[in-house]
Amino acid sequence: MSTYDSAREQYAALGVDTESALSRLKNIPISIHCWQGDDVGGFEDPDGQLGSGLAVTGNYPGKARTPDELRSDLEKALSLIPGNHRLNLHAIYLESDSKVDRNAIEPKHFQGWIDWCKSQNVGLDFNPSCFAHPLADAGLTLTSPDDGIRQFWIDHCKASRVVADEMGRQLGDKTVTNIWVPDGYKDVPADRMAPRQRLKDSLDEILAAPTEHNLDAVESKLFGIGSEAFVAGSHEFYMGYAMQKQILLCLDAGHFHPTEMISEKISSCLLFLPELLLHVSRGVRWDSDHVVTFNDELLAIAREIVANKVEDRVHIGLDFFDASINRVAAWTIGVRNTLRALLTGLLEPTDKLRAAELEGDYTTRLALMEEVKTFPIGAVWDEYCRRQDVPVGPSWLTDVQEYEHQVLSKR
Ligand SMILES: C[C@H](O)[C@H](O)[C@@H](O)C(=O)CO
């Protein structure tokens, strides 16, 4: 008997069908963030500085310097990840022979990405980039009291929605467009209301035009480097805004107090919002954007999605950037972990756990939850990788090392 057949029997005895878990997993796309591939650099300016509270540490050789290099690295990662996924692109990854400022971006500047996504059977998500720009140096974009600066960023976000709508149209899909702005203050503000009023007014203007192939999302944050005392786009702000407009709220796992978990928020948010976007990340003491590991919070996030059967309402994006390790490996580790966590949730005996809970039998609930933790999820995962024709176990690392030797080390 194969290890998979034996695992299937073990799960079946608990009332869990491994085959239906695998077919559900196949239909859950992960939106893979392009920015892990080049340390959030983009292709506007090779010497551009990141800033706006975003920081990437590490100097691992071989980062992508051009769109073609980034696409080649993504193709390598995709070949090691089971399933069909999406690409999450920032506006700074545009392609143009001449300088295009952010307020002038057009779909044509992203045609190369759209065509690549089509060729790879990959969906596409988008983000205006309200950072790493002289007009963001003061740390204020959509909340700026300077009308000219504020209008510039409003126009960038409007243009981004036009780009996203066209991406969705060409790919026969809906593009999720996520707005995150760094705006805040290092020290205690004298006025918390006015910046938030300006943010609300800016968003109202940005979202006024209807789109057909685009879903809007807004992302909150507790604090950033340089905005330790106040961030205009707080959780309460965006939760209220998303509810009022019935748009997507983006929950980034690194954007809350370190003991505050987004897994706990998913069910509450979905009672009041149509859909959610997640930025699955891993903060270590702060919003440090480490590669996601197979830890308790990742398991809890995945479990909330599949146990509640809300995978069609929760868009799963990744958001980490580690420049201290091989970047293709970073993607591969993060996406494989996220899928493995979803599979773990899909293999949970949810019906039995919920029945025990309803009967007030918390002993059975706890006992089953603990026993299932050491069930052979690895054998089911390996079977999934085998069926999807991607490397089983850690053998993918040899592929990445070979790619590093042949391609990355020559950059
Ligand atoms: C580059 C990303 O969009 C950015 O990380 C944002 O999503 C964020 O999480 C900022 O802290």
Ligand SMILES: [Mn+2]
């Ligand atoms: Mn994020």
